[in-house]
Structures are given as structure tokens and as C-alpha cells.
Amino acid sequence: MLRIRGLKTYFFTSSGVVNAVDGVDLDIGKGETVGLVGESGSGKTVTALSIMRLIPQPPGRIVHGEVLLEGDDLLKKTEHEMRKIRGDRVAMSFQDPMTYLNPVIRVGDQIAEAIMLHQQASRSEAVKKAVDAMEMVQIPSAADRAREYPHQLSGGMRQRILIAIAICCNPDLLIADEPTTALDVITQDQILELMRDLKNRIGSSLLLITHDLGIVGELADHVAVMYAGNLLEYGDVNTILRRPRHPYTSGLLESTPRIDWGKRRLKMIPGTIPDMVHPPAGCRFHPRCAQAKASCVSEQPKLIEIEAGHMVACHTTK
Amino acid sequence: MIKLKIGTSKRALLDFWRRYRKNRAAVVGFLGVALALFIAVCAHVVYPYDPFGMRLQEAGQSYVTPSSEHVMGTDQFGRDVFGRTLYGIRTSLFVGVSAALISALLGITLGAIAGYKGGVTDEIIMRAVDANLTIPTFFLALVIVAMFGSSISFVALVIGFTMWPSTSRLIRAEFLLFKEQTFVESARAVGCGDAHIIFREILPNAIFPAVVNLSLQIAMAILDEVSLSFLGLGDPNQISLGMMLNEAMPSFRRAWWLGVFPGLVISALVISFNLVGDGINDALNPHLKER
């Protein structure tokens, strides 16, 4: 349903050009959930914003690629056409529920706005549908809550409102950017439950952006691992989580605590993400990789399908 | 923005000047101010005729339209408007600069004390500031000048007295930031008294907002002076641009130049000081201009 080919989004700043997304291919099938995983700064959010065409024009620009939504290239659409698509066929929910909600507008109205934009609904109809959306995201006494302002709600509720805004027009593709990061563990769990429930009910495809592999395990069908603007590994969720082939993916898994480990020292991946204005030559992960070889420094590895449906970009896997 | 203790090195001044120069509007303002100052100081040299001199007896001298002999025309008494304008600039500049300096003096001192001491002293001074910012201070100045006399120095004093609160707020904010810093603590540890700390340690660093503000305050003071004399409360022994506009009112239907030129000059003066003030502000805080 969504096919991304060769997406490159660069930011032209006064200190240099940041290759935030440097050649990414991704497929999301109908009704499928794909988890996009990586550290902060890997380019996951920029990828999502590129799909929505919400990249701030100076200093950013999508310099190359195709984003095919059911065959339609979003990158070739006019701004006017994109406005019709945003919120309707492709919708996004964001990370920090406090700052992403307008503090002076009632939450119900913020949802109703999206409905009025895309569906020919009157004000009262839109508000009713907004309340329905709020009930779908499991907000108790939704009708009363709709008249409240963001600061009157708890963090978990606000995140639900953001999700409600995203799903209220039944999008074909829902992009959820770190839906649980700003929340406490118990609320995280509730949101996860909610998302699983929504997935089954609505049937939209879901692009789940997160750095938390646990969530990916719970919700996703496929996983894509991103690092420094490149896609390093892609495959079915069970395969990736059980038998990762890229050193970075294994590193990520080993640094995530698991309940069946007992007492064990967490292994960290040494180093930090590279300077994106001057990324390392060859494979961008090589300075931090224990298995780096000579070819890793000289040549950037391409994504190769090493087994059915499992792609890896690494010189050390054969 | 943690400010370390700085000195004004020659390098810093040159840097500042370089940044300031880039702003064309600010340079224009600077030229305007320089010109005004020049006129104020050398008016009687530039214009050797007597601006008070009335030439009624000479026929056809009153209400002369602007010509090569009288660049801005003459008024109902045959006095040359251009000459009177030059002297008016001197008056306005005198009041403007004096008032701004008085306001700075009062504002810095009170703001420093309020910010440094805190507590009750701070509360009292801040209440005074709040009250001042709500009440129409121009009215107050008007009442005082009407009752106490309108000599030029007194007018400057009164205007300055109505302007100090805004400066003091700025200085107080700076002091609140600075008094927690380590160099203050070390000064205190060595045994320096409060006055020394306020004036020799913190003030050289905290004074910038007031300096930036000075030009803008001069602009405001000039407007106040001109307004007061327009209402008839200026110094009768001085020529004021506001007074000229007042005298122009009954006859400006037939003599438009009486109403237009003095106001033009006032506007030019005020714009110049405003541009300089903005220019200084931008040059001192270059990071605010970047996107």
C-alpha cells in the first residue's frame, strides 16, 4: 500500500548539509504494521515527516525519491492536494502530547476540526463524531471530556487525544511517532493495548516509529532498523528479534533488558551517533561496530535479501 | 546566557561597531543623531541671525512662503522658521538627553538596590514601579510643570523622573541574575561591602540593557518635551519645536509651512534616536536576529 523508494531528505544548514535520510526503501502492506526502529537522530521522524511532506522548507528539502501511496506518488503532489491527503488518507500522531496540542482550544474541537476538514460534516455532526473517536480511544465520559482543555487532562489522556485526531477520519496509513515515550510504564501498556485494539478494528496500516524494541515486538508485523539515515535491516518481526543479522540490531537487542534474563549486565553499544554533516565513510555504523572489516570503511553496504523477506545491509553477513 | 565578568576591550568595541555598521537603518539614525548634536552645539555659528528677531516693520516679511532666502518660510512675526527650528533642535536635545540621563541614573540606582537587596526594599521599589506604569505619567508631569514652573531644566528633571521605572526593571532583572554568581560570592568572602559589590562588581556587567535603552529613552523624552511645549507648558524663554506647532495652529490654513516643518524635524530627531537604539540592540544581541 505504501512504497518508499530511494528517499533522500537533506537539511541545508549554515554548518553544512545534514543527510538526515539518505536513500531509504520501505514497503507497508494493507493493514500491516511496520515498526521503524532506531536511536534518536537516526532519521525515523524525518522519514515520517517526509511521507507527510511536512519537512520545513528552508532548511530542509526532499531531494530524491518516490513515496507511492497506493500507486500515487506523494512527492509529486501539489500542496493543495497534500492538504486533502493529510489527516484523511495519511495521518500522524506525535510524541509529546503536551506540546502537540493547542493549549487554548478544547480537545473535542481539535478532533472535530480534522473531521470538518475532510468530511462534509456540520459542526454538530463533527463534534459527535469527535466524541465517538474519543470513545474509540477509550476515554471515559468522552462527551464531558471533549469540552476540556489539554492542560486539564493527564498525559495518557492527551496521547489518546492525539491518536484520536489521527484516526478520526479512518486513514489508510497511520504514522505513530513514539506514542509511548513520554508516558509512564503503566500508561504505556494501556496505549499499547489501545493500539492493538484499534489495529484490529480499523484496519489501517500502521507505521510505528520507536526506539523501544519491546513495543515493536508487541505490535509490529515487520521491522525496519534505521541508523544515521540508512536502513540497515528489514524483515519479519520474529525473525529480526530472534535472529538479527546486522551487528547494530543485535547490539540493540542486547541492550534491551528482558524479563527472562535474570540478573545480567546490559551491554551497551559503544560510541554515539555520528555527526550527520560529516558521516563516516562506507558503512556509517563501522566506527562503533566490533565486526568491522576493511570493506566496511571503504564501501557502503547495500540492502541484500539474505533469506526470504529478510534484508540486511552489511558486509559481515554472508 | 551566563555572562562572565567582562571588560570593554578595544576588540569588543570594534566588533560591536562592525556589526552596527552592517545595519543601514542604524547608520542612518546615527548620522541623524550626529547632525542633531552638531546643530545643537553650533546653532549660533551656523545660523548667525537672531531667531527671535521680528521683522514686522519690513513690509511683506510675515508669512513668507518657503523661498531661497527663507528656506522654511517665516511666521506671523516675520521670524525665519528655519533658524527657529535650529534652536528648537537644541532645546529638544537638551531636554531629551538630560531627561534620559536622569532617568538612567535613578533607574539604575533603584533597580540595582531592588535587585540586590531583595525583600522589603525590593517590594517597595517594585510597587512604585508598578504604580508608575499604570498611571498616566505624562499627565503627572503636566500637572507638576503647570504648578511648579516650566524652566527648561525643571522640565527635563520632571520628564526624567517619570521615565525611571522602565530602566529600573531592566537593571533589577540583571541584578537578580548576577547576584547568585560566584564572582559575587568571592567578593563577599573577601569582605567587600554591599555598595562596593553593587557598583564595582555587578554594575559594569549589568549596565548593558540600560545603555541600549538610553537612545530609546532620549527619543521618548524628546516627544514628551515637544508635547508639553505644544500644550503651552514649555520654557517661554526658549524656542521649542512644540511651541512652534502650537503657534502655527491658528494660521496653518494660510501658512502650511508653519505646521509642517517643525513637526518634520521632530519626527526626524525621534526616528534617528529610535533607529540608533534599535541598532545598538541588534548589534549587541546578534544571535537574536538569526532564524
Next chain:
Amino acid sequence: MRRYVLKRLLQAPALILLVAIINFTLIHIAPGDPAVYLAGSLGQARPIEFLENLRESMGLNRPLHEQLWIYLSRVFQGDFGYSYTHQRPVSVLILGRLASTVILMGVSLLISVVLGVLLGVAASKKPYSKVDNIITSTSLIVYSMPSFWVGIVFILIFAYQLGLFPVGGMRSMDPANPTLDILWHLILPATVLGLGRLALYMRLTRANMLEVLRQDYVTTAWAKGCDETKVYYGHALRNALLPVVTVVGFQFRFLLTGSVLVETVFSWPGIGHLLFVSVLERDYNLIMAIFFFGSAMVVIGNLLADLAYALLDPRIRYR
């Protein structure tokens, strides 16, 4: 919110009281005889018996604290003395003209704020562009011009040369439509007064908008599919305008000062013009009374603006 409202409600009368006390102080520290200042116009020319009577009735021969009490009680009973030139009590005189000034101030405030905000939004759409620079510098130039001069120039151009508007005053002799007639007279002075502070509101709105447009919730609005108008006016401006309300409150004093000058130039029959006349006549009593009323107006206006802000910002209203 309750605490906030209460605090402001208590401050207002305190300030008004302060103004009365200031007046009282001025009467007594000014050079000369206090009775002269209370005697109305041409105070010094009054016969001695008159002054003596005045002294008695105002209790000027009593100790200072008693005088203060008498003065304050008179003020709060609305007794500001009598104006001989205008043949009526001062309070009646002032109240009669108050409405004209309020109309002038109100309309010019509307012009100031509405135009200023619209220009500010326009400037924020393309910051640092040519349009932005033009708007910003033009408003700075207008801001620097003395309002009474702008008034004179406007009269020269629009009233004398072009004959579009009346030269001054509030009413014509025999108007066909009285309300429209007043409006016709109102346009020029209100515009002149409004221009004075326009730059301020423009700059403020522009700065606030630039700040707000960087906020995350604006991204959400774009992501919903809102167009530029909706984002700017429906989302950003709602937030950017809040501080403007507070600033409007603080600007009331300049509005009042400006109206004095503008009313004088246009002979608009409000309390500003009255002030000008009383300065000419050296009627100190009237001057001080106008100062008092003017201050009271500004304080109340300020209070209303603060209350409006508390109502408009839901973060304060629903604490």
C-alpha cells in the same frame, strides 16, 4: 483564577487613592498659597474674602492629617470644586465630556489593534523579507512622529486640501444623520490617535507569531490538513494574541495622553481638550481633577484588560 481576580480588584482602588494623595501633596508643596490652587482659574485674582472662605471650607487652617481626610472625603463624594469659567461643578463638567473622550479612545484603540495585528500577521508570514522590512520600518517611522503633528498634517491634507473631512469639532450645525455625522468627525482624529501605537502592536504580534509558529501544536495542525489561513488565524493567532491583551492594558495611559494632544488639534470636546483649556487658564483645580479622572480611567481600563486576559486564557480560567 479567583486569587488573581481578587488581587487585581484590590489594586485598582489603591492606585486611584494614590492619585488623590499625589494631588493633595502637590497642592501643599507647590510654591505659594494652597488656596490659590484650589480656587479655580485666575486663582490669584480672586478677592481675599473669597480665598478666606475657601480656606475655611477646605479646612486649610487645620493640621495636615485632618486636611488630608477632608480632601479625600470630598474626592470620594465626587466634590471637586466649582468651575467659574464653565459655570458648573467640576465633576459635572468632566463627566459631561468623558463620553466623547471614551468614544475617541475606543475607536482609535480598535484601529490600532486591528490594523496592528493584521500587519503583524502579514509580516510574520515571511519574516525578514522585503514586505516584512517595509512594514516594520514604516510603522517605526509613524511611531516616531508626534501625534499632534500628524493631526496637523492630516487636517492640511484631508480637510483643507481634499475637503474630505471636517476640520474639527464633533458635530456639525444641522446634520442630516446625527450618528453618521459624529462618525464623520471621528474618523480623522481616531486614525491619528490610532496610528501612534500601531507599530507597537504590529511588532508584538509579529514577534509572538514567529514564536508560536515554531510550536509543536502548529505541526499537528498542518498534519491534520489545515490550510495556511486556518493555521495562522485559527491556531497560531489565538495563542499569539493573548499577550497583546495585557499590553493593551498597559497602553491605556499612552492612549489617554495621546487623546489630550489629538483632542487639542481637532477641537474634539473631550476631557483632553478641557485639559488644554484649563492649562491656558491656569485653572489648577480643574487640571488636577482631570488628572484624577484620567488616572481612574486608565486604572480601570488596565483592570478590565487583565480580567479579559484571565477569561481568555483557559490555562488561567480553568486552573
